[in-house]
Amino acid sequence: MIGEILMTVFQELALSRKVQQAIDEMGFEEPSPIQAACIPLVLEGRDVIGQAQTGTGKTAAFGIPLVERVTPESRVQALVLTPTRELAIQVAGEFRKIAKYKRVRTLPIYGGQSIGHQIRALQQGVQIVIGTPGRVLDHIRRGTLKLSNLRTVVLDEADEMLDMGFIDDIETILRETPAERQTLLFSATFTSDIKRLAVRYMKSPEHVTVNRGEVTVPLIDQVYYKVLERNKLESLCRIVDSEEVQLGIIFCRTKRGVDELVEALLARGYLVDGLHGDLSQAQRDRVMNKFRRSEVELLVATDVAARGIDVDNVTHVINYDIPQDPESYVHRIGRTGRAGKRGLAITLVTPREFKLLKQIERETKATLVAREVPSLADVAERQAEIWRNRIIEAIQDGGLGHYRAILGNIIDEHDPIDVACAALKLASAGELENQEEADYDFGDTGATPGMVRFFVNIGRTARISPGDLVRTISEEAGVPGQVVGKIDIFDRFTFVEIEEESAPFVYEALRQSRINGARVNMEPAKPRVRSR
Ligand code: ADP
Ligand code: MG
Numbered sequence: 001m002i003g004e005i006l007m008t009v010f011q012e013l014a015l016s017r018k019v020q021q022a023i024d025e026m027g028f029e030e031p032s033p034i035q036a037a038c039i040p041l042v043l044e045g046r047d048v049i050g051q052a053q054t055g056t057g058k059t060a061a062f063g064i065p066l067v068e069r070v071t072p073e074s075r076v077q078a079l080v081l082t083p084t085r086e087l088a089i090q091v092a093g094e095f096r097k098i099a100k101y102k103r104v105r106t107l108p109i110y111g112g113q114s115i116g117h118q119i120r121a122l123q124q125g126v127q128i129v130i131g132t133p134g135r136v137l138d139h140i141r142r143g144t145l146k147l148s149n150l151r152t153v154v155l156d157e158a159d160e161m162l163d164m165g166f167i168d169d170i171e172t173i174l175r176e177t178p179a180e181r182q183t184l185l186f187s188a189t190f191t192s193d194i195k196r197l198a199v200r201y202m203k204s205p206e207h208v209t210v211n212r213g214e215v216t217v218p219l220i221d222q223v224y225y226k227v228l229e230r231n232k233l234e235s236l237c238r239i240v241d242s243e244e245v246q247l248g249i250i251f252c253r254t255k256r257g258v259d260e261l262v263e264a265l266l267a268r269g270y271l272v273d274g275l276h277g278d279l280s281q282a283q284r285d286r287v288m289n290k291f292r293r294s295e296v297e298l299l300v301a302t303d304v305a306a307r308g309i310d311v312d313n314v315t316h317v318i319n320y321d322i323p324q325d326p327e328s329y330v331h332r333i334g335r336t337g338r339a340g341k342r343g344l345a346i347t348l349v350t351p352r353e354f355k356l357l358k359q360i361e362r363e364t365k366a367t368l369v370a371r372e373v374p375s376l377a378d379v380a381e382r383q384a385e386i387w388r389n390r391i392i393e394a395i396q397d398g399g400l401g402h403y404r405a406i407l408g409n410i411i412d413e414h415d416p417i418d419v420a421c422a423a424l425k426l427a428s429a430g431e432l433e434n435q436e437e438a439d440y441d442f443g444d445t446g447a448t449p450g451m452v453r454f455f456v457n458i459g460r461t462a463r464i465s466p467g468d469l470v471r472t473i474s475e476e477a478g479v480p481g482q483v484v485g486k487i488d489i490f491d492r493f494t495f496v497e498i499e500e501e502s503a504p505f506v507y508e509a510l511r512q513s514r515i516n517g518a519r520v521n522m523e524p525a526k527p528r529v530r531s532r
Contacts, residue, residue: 221344279305303332459491
């Protein structure tokens, strides 16, 4: 194989002058690792599986050699399949830049655009077609796209295409292409489905893997906040307030979740908009344009809607709902830290999701650093600081004579400090009021001081031991075993004491879980209970 380490500049790839000049103008100084490894192989005509995380430059890894190899003949020489319309457009854009000085006609074809327009464009003679599987198949069936002279097929973002259920379309398309074609497959992950596809349709492919750790991950700091389900929104706002978010994407699990969070954040004065599958293409374009132009600072999206979002300066990815599998975590956080910029990936974890977090860490081999949600006191201090600075600025700016006249003789009758405080109170319109933490209040549970005592509805008859209980509590809620205090196991129920600070987490995590297969119900204990 070609030495990846030696290959550090584009010049060593011996590209034609026209393509090299275009790359220089795109501002690419050196090939990314996936490009350094793939470009020579693709130029040789080999089948290649290129596996690297989102944002590592996979498009140019096939785009550069394909443009390099295109001949002036007016026939479709390469076909690139992408999962979404947005990606088709984006890839076509990147190809056009690479081909700036070489006459290559590229065409994106996707659903939602007039087919008549696409047919006319195809008739003009196109050399590289980039499209979504459904629309490509449509053109093949109409006889408007002929693949008999095709040299190369690229499956871009193959994992996403399979996730979106395009496998049958892809196989049908591949069967329409010449058997001696070159097949390239690019993907962030290498699942068993992709392996099966590769075995069936590729000829002794070279599998190029760029280790996640080497490329983008160092630029993405990964942190998590342990939050209570009931305080999730409040926690999110405090986290966002404590960060300098220029452009952020917030992920929710469902479309409804997106709508609700957008509403709630708008009500609190944040610049947000939402993106999900129920929006029309025109609505989606509108939202994306606002986001690109930084008219909204936070975009709330589902996983599916976020596919194909390609904005380079996303500073934060926030998992409001934790992703359900490690692959989706990798995809989500790959939306930040792109093109050599730093990014921060923040994950909110509720007590019941703690195990999922551990699984993500294990499978992505990443360590997420725990952070504490800023307390109300922290937030209040920050706001106080902001107001003090505003007042000082107003004094320095001068021009206060008019206001002095309005105050008139209040100063003679009232303490000037009181007057200033009253003015601040009015000006800040409640923003500086004392606020209470919306935490759990378990009341008096008859526990040892510093502890909360819980009633658990299973006991000796369910064969639980104190050891089982401590282990379950520790695993489910992600708290150390030491937070568990006195345990009293009776036949049909149990009392267990938990340190105050951990009690809300344990309560949320255990309320509806199972111990030894038995359904658990957990409630704060009543102060005085007679045991039988
Ligand atoms: P992927 O398909 O792996 O998710 P992309 O091909 O979309 O990644 O590339 C991500 C970003 O990195 C794009 O903005 C692209 O223009 C940029 N990029 C790609 N290759 C290079 C390079 N060699 N040098 C600098 N930027 C690059
Ligand atoms: Mg890509």
